[in-house]
Amino acid sequence: MISAAIVGLGRWGRNIVEAASGHDRLKIIRAVEPDVDTAREFCNRHHLDFGPTLDAVLADPAIKAVLLATPHSLHPAQVIACAAAGKQVFCEKPLALHRADAARMFDACRKAGVLLAVGHNRRFWPSLRTLRDIVASGELGTLLHIEGHNSNENSQSITAGWRLSEAESPGGGLTGAGLHVLDAFVSMLGPVRQISAQLHSRKAGPPPLDTAMLMMDFVNGVTGTLSTIRATPFYWRVHVFGTKGSAEVLDEATLIRRVSGSKPMRHTFPAINVLRAELDAFADAVEGSRPYPVPEADVLATLAAFEAALASMKSGQPVRCDGQ
Known part of the structure; x- marks a missing residue:
């Protein structure tokens, strides 16, 4: 089982959590959402531990993958941080707003030996x-x-x-x-x-x-x-x-x-x-x-x-x- 965290619980992040419900190989167990009050009921319903920052997820060896449903400008720093922590990465499109940033992200994941998958559903x-x-x-x-x-x-x-x-x-x-x-x-x-x-x-x-x-x-x-x-x-x-x-x-x-x-x-x-x-x-x-x-x-x-x-x-x- 691939234990994962979702980062961003807006409309699309919640759709991803719903889609992963009952998955036999990928289980979302944690969530990151700065607006903790709006996320509390959703996380409780889906049995997700949650907090406001990505740092705790990156430091947790039990988390093998991170799914990003965050504002586009945050993707480069978040993907590169996930790669440095050895996490497999799924990032919603657009991966970045600039091609050069996307190239850096792929390069960081390649060097870290982790996957970077982009969500073009x-x-x-x-x-x-x-x-x-x-x-x-x-x-x-x-x-x-x-x-x-x-x-x-x-x-x-x-x-x-x-x-x-x-x-x-x-x-x-x-x-x-x-x-x-x-x-x-x-x-x-x-x-x-x-x-x-x-x-x-x-x-x-x-x-x-x-x-x-x-x-x-x-x-x-x-x-x-x-x-x-x-x-x-x-x-x-x-x-x-x-x-x-x-x-x-x-x-x-x-x-x-x-x-x-x-x-x-x-x-x-x-x-x-x-x-x-x-x-x-x-x-x-x-x-x-x-x-x-x-x-x-x-x-x-x-x-x-x-x-x-x-x-x-x-x-x-x-x-x-x-x-x-």
Whole structure:
């Protein structure tokens, strides 16, 4: 059994705890949350020891892994501290707000001999897994273009806190929702060469009313577009176009394939507990049975594109991605 601690008991940290409940290989036994009063009832219900700081967790030899669901700017220092203490690390996306920080984090964990797993949970959607297989198989022919959208109206209920901070969540909805799509793009097509991006804000909020739009050129010659809106109901789409057909994912369970001369083929997949699947993959990687399915190279390429998009939003000009 991998004894673990969760750091951060906001909405997403609590979702992770719920997903790990009853896990046969990963057991969350401690929690770190500065706002002890709001965490007390939740921790008591889930039988978690808890406290306000990470130091006690890092000093506890019984804790083998640390799961981070904290503000993005805290990730670099926390991950590096966990590595120095010999803890396996699971960190929610984005791993960092700068590619260079993420590279330092991976390097620290590699030198310490511990895993650094990044929580890109949409990768575990059955529909998106199938789309990646379709793209890799070559059945779409020569790949030409990819389109994506992720909107999420969670911002309507967030009226305060770090998620509304430009320093923590730059680029409008790009950090929270759009990054899922950008990661999906990179997982299928590899690194982005250049990005042109715009951020249009109708009202600062809360809740904020803004749209983020990206146009990108991938190293492999494919073009792409991505958009995200924070104040409209949930909507997801990733659509890959090739010379022999196209395929798009509309949600966790729905994929549509199109081939010339045929009606669209709709595939529906059984629903799964996506966060549980992500934690299963983390446990597999800690135990050494299989690699964690979000490679370091993909994380760094996604963050390079993310940084370029933010720079383009500020300059109004196309920006080349780091390393390209």
